[in-house]
Amino acid sequence: xxxxxxxxxxxxxxxxxxxxxxxxxxxxxxxxxxxxxxxxxxxxxxxxxxxxxxxxxxxxxxxxxxxxxxxxxxxxxxxxxxxxxxxxxxxxxxxxxxxxxxxxxxxxxxxxxxxxxxxxxxxxxxxxxxxxxxxxxxxxxxxxxxxxxxxxxxxxxxx
Numbered sequence: 001x002x003x004x005x006x007x008x009x010x011x012x013x014x015x016x017x018x019x020x021x022x023x024x025x026x027x028x029x030x031x032x033x034x035x036x037x038x039x040x041x042x043x044x045x046x047x048x049x050x051x052x053x054x055x056x057x058x059x060x061x062x063x064x065x066x067x068x069x070x071x072x073x074x075x076x077x078x079x080x081x082x083x084x085x086x087x088x089x090x091x092x093x094x095x096x097x098x099x100x101x102x103x104x105x106x107x108x109x110x111x112x113x114x115x116x117x118x119x120x121x122x123x124x125x126x127x128x129x130x131x132x133x134x135x136x137x138x139x140x141x142x143x144x145x146x147x148x149x150x151x152x153x154x155x156x157x158x159x
Contacts, residue, residue: 003068007032007078022061023047026073034074036102045131048104049073055108055130063064077110085155086110089148095140101133108143119145119151 004013007030016025026049028034035058036046047058049155077083086106088095097105108127112119119127121142128141136144 018064020063023058085151090144093143095144098135
């Protein structure tokens with residue numbers, strides 16, 4: 001089956017088996033190393049991607065569902081200038097993220113900030129709890145998001 005989609009802002013096309021998981025397709029065929037296979041049941045968040053701007057578990061998506069979608073991973077997000085806000089936010093909050101959750105936490109934040117640069121405390125908590133990892137407390141992650149969104153609000157908008 002031929003599948004065409006946008007990956008990190010670039011149009012791509014590939015022949016693949018339709019039942020193949022998006023996680024495996026992205027890692028093996030496009031060398032996306034920021035997503036990990038750890039649980040197979042949306043429990044950990046290590047495989048999160050932005051699927052049409054929504055954080056989505058790639059371990060649960062069959063490859064055919066990527067067709068005509070807009071997919072972003074940390075590899076693409078980190079190339080944007082706004083990525084600096086997220087890095088600085090976590091650093092200023094003393095939230096040192098591990099390799100298993102850092103990319104997913106950034107993608108969750110990116111999705112949240114795209115919708116709202118004034119998220120409620122409840123939305124920040126929900127975002128922090130979307131990825132399960134014990135490398136930081138929930139409060140540190142929330143503080144990282146809050147600091148990052150503040151930095152993002154101060155960033156000049158480019159039209």
